[in-house]
Amino acid sequence: TLMNSLFHLVPGVNSHGEPTQVPQVSAWWWTAAAVELGLVLMISTFGVFKSGLPGSVSFLLFGVFAAANGVTLAPMLYAYTDASVAKVALITAVTFGGAALWGKTTKMNLRGMGTFFLMALIGLLVTLVVSMFFHSPLMDMIISGVAVLLFAGLTAYDMQRLEDLYDSQSENGGPVAYGALVLYLDALNLFIHLLRLFGGRK
Numbered sequence: 001t002l003m004n005s006l007f008h009l010v011p012g013v014n015s016h017g018e019p020t021q022v023p024q025v026s027a028w029w030w031t032a033a034a035v036e037l038g039l040v041l042m043i044s045t046f047g048v049f050k051s052g053l054p055g056s057v058s059f060l061l062f063g064v065f066a067a068a069n070g071v072t073l074a075p076m077l078y079a080y081t082d083a084s085v086a087k088v089a090l091i092t093a094v095t096f097g098g099a100a101l102w103g104k105t106t107k108m109n110l111r112g113m114g115t116f117f118l119m120a121l122i123g124l125l126v127t128l129v130v131s132m133f134f135h136s137p138l139m140d141m142i143i144s145g146v147a148v149l150l151f152a153g154l155t156a157y158d159m160q161r162l163e164d165l166y167d168s169q170s171e172n173g174g175p176v177a178y179g180a181l182v183l184y185l186d187a188l189n190l191f192i193h194l195l196r197l198f199g200g201r202k
Contacts, residue, residue, distance in 0.1 A: 023079070
């Protein structure tokens with residue numbers, strides 16, 4: 001019942017012109033997405049300053065964000081088999097853990113790569129928008145492969161950047177919640193793009 005309130009299937013056509021069913025999200029889904037975006041902006045804005053939100057409030061907002069994210073993610077996960085979702089979740093955990101550990105232990109200084117990663121993220125977003133109009137499976141595979149490499153690199157970069165932030169502002173819990181959010185988003189994007197690469201659709 002909850003899933004049916006988030007989206008429903010409508011007749012459509014696939015990239016080969018064959019009839020299929022296309023998911024159409026509801027107003028409830030858009031509401032959850034708006035809440036999710038608002039909380040990301042709030043935690044990001046206040047979490048990096050000493051005078052920001054108290055740690056307990058930041059973690060409460062992070063919990064609400066994670067719940068809203070579960071709501072917005074549900075329709076996408078529904079399109080894949082349970083076994084492939086579990087398989088990709090395991091691959092994501094290993095990839096994310098390895099990237100985070102490397103970022104924590106490597107002697108290489110990644111802190112100066114912020115501009116590169118920002119430009120790469122903007123490029124990825126533009127490419128994703130453009131690919132929506134072409135519906136090319138090969139292009140989608142290439143984009144997802146590049147995105148996996150990008151977010152693995154971002155995970156290592158964020159580990160070093162957040163370590164510096166925590167050391168300088170450890171008396172406030174806000175940066176800790178902000179760090180949790182940043183790494184959560186890295187892992188989430190890894191999972192989504194790995195699912196597009198290796199997930200088995202129903």
